Amino acid sequence: MSVPVPQVPVKPVAVNRQMPQFATFTIYLLTTGIGVVALLYPFWLPSVVQTGQGGMAHAQDAPLILTLLVGLAFAVLLLEVQTAAGSAKTVALLGVLVAINSILRFVDVAIPGPGGFSPIFVLIILGGYIFGGRIGFLLGVMTLLVSALITGAVGPWLPYQMFTAGWIGLSAPLCRPLVRALGAEGRAGEIWVLAIFGAIWGIIFGIIINLWFWPFVAGSASQYWQPGIGVWATVQRYMVFYAATSLVWDSSRALGNALLILAFGAAILRVLRRFHRRFVFHYAPAPVRAPVVYAPALTPTPRVEVQP
């Protein structure tokens, strides 16, 4: 005769996930908004100048405002994203991946590739794609930081490079829905999607990086004296400047990203997936079932399941 044992309800951990998730989403939205508006600020500047409300002063402080706002958005985003590096495994994983990627940058600096070609973006894209956006963001940011430290490339461009490389890693998981929709997981289609993604970012990276010195190149006061110049005219100037100075340079980066992902992507993805199962897993207490016992029930011990 079995003794009926009452079901022991397992109380979920009392964590209010909604508020942090909402706050996190808001923070992502706002930091991206500030970053985008701040980067586009120099394009709006001529219109601001023409409004006459202290426009000249705004023209003078454009680089300062740009740097402060991008810095602020970056600082907040980094604060949020670094929560992903909570465990020893994640910290060690990032440390080693960043070291490997920094070596690639070191090699690239010592033996420069054609144009803006750099091998560092492959691991940032594939790491973000496999390990998630936060890890991808940190991988991008830390790669640029550490490689700048060891190659002596610390400069005013560094925050922009870090922010943009972080965005590359952060956005890499956006490929997943497309890959799923194509039914290409683990197939050649997945590599093609990632290669195209890498090529697009190769160009966008250059467009954003150039913005750090664009207020210097564009000149601010000069706009004040030119009647009728607006956002589009400034964008046109930037496009001319970009096409003349950077397009060829950035095209080699885009092509390089695509080629490297096509050549090495499948093999690297296999390795990263294998280690993803070993590095990233969650302990979740299994729901306790009523044990079939013949004696007074003992306090059930939550079982630990390892879920990849």
Place this chain on the structure above:
Amino acid sequence: LSDDGAIHGLAWACWLGVILLIVTLSRNPWYLGLALVWVSVVDAFARRRPLLGRVAPLWSPLRFGLVVIPLTAFFNFLTVHVGTTVLVRLPASWPVIGGALTLEALVYGALNGLALTCIFAAFAVVNRVVSLRALIQLIPRTYYPVAVITAIAVTFVPATLYHWQQIREAQAVRGHRLRGLRSWLPLWLPLLTGGLERALQLAEAMTARGFAGGPAHYPAARLMLLAAGLLAVLGGLLVRLIGAGDLWSSLLMVGGGGAVLWVLRAAGRQHPHTRYRPMPWRGRDWVVVGGALITATVWLLPLPGRSTIFFTPYPTLTLPALALSTGIALWGLLAPAAVWLAMPPPVEEGAGAGGAWEGEQQHDRI
């Protein structure tokens, strides 16, 4: 221990900040030129000290200037059709570059290039004289995980290089030759796999030694304050863009920025830590900070002659004015050189001659 003449990283940050302030505010060629000359003097003194920083950048400031100044001048000359001294007139139907090409636009472009060169030269000095350890120590406490990852990565770089060399030799013994892109795969994959295996071992060692980072917990109220601060900054920026009012824009941006900085500071307090080898703050650091502050103060206060800072060649090019007090204030940038001048000349020990990397490894092991 011999004194290597190191100046604290925070003091260098102040020095750098003032140079950024100067090039942001001014397009007066006298001041920009003076700032560049003083930075070059500091650079010359830095080259006589032991190399504390990393390898020197590939581009020297001179080379950078020779490329960038003509580039910015030419671009501005072609695309900005402002000024009264017309040198050439292109057909107005030509997009972007069509119209009058003026001397003023050419000069203004060159001045922008000069400002960029000044920034580049200042960062080149900092790269040379600030050690890796000092730079990592500059990472704020708020970003404790980032600092830990940076320290691990920097420590692993030499090990990874050594591992790479081993893999190359092993593959060469097996007859591997580099032919085409895909032939790099047998080199990179073992490097990646080996690195990730070492990361697992490192994680176990860290856990065994009591590393317990754990996910950071930020109270909901603080997160909401952070979001509100960001919203205020974004609002202030948009108000500024539509020109709806400078006062409101400034209030929103300063208030929002203050709230964000407060939350960041509060987050940093969650990570109490001690430093194994803290870098002392010495008298020489006060000298550098003092020099930078004197320059910043004279440049920011409404003193006579301050208007000369805001030189513009438009609409007609004139000779820029030079105010004595504003020019002399730039001498504050020479403080690092003065510190080194007052110190005995460095002793050639051979250490660091092969780059700072070897020296850093003695300090930066974790």
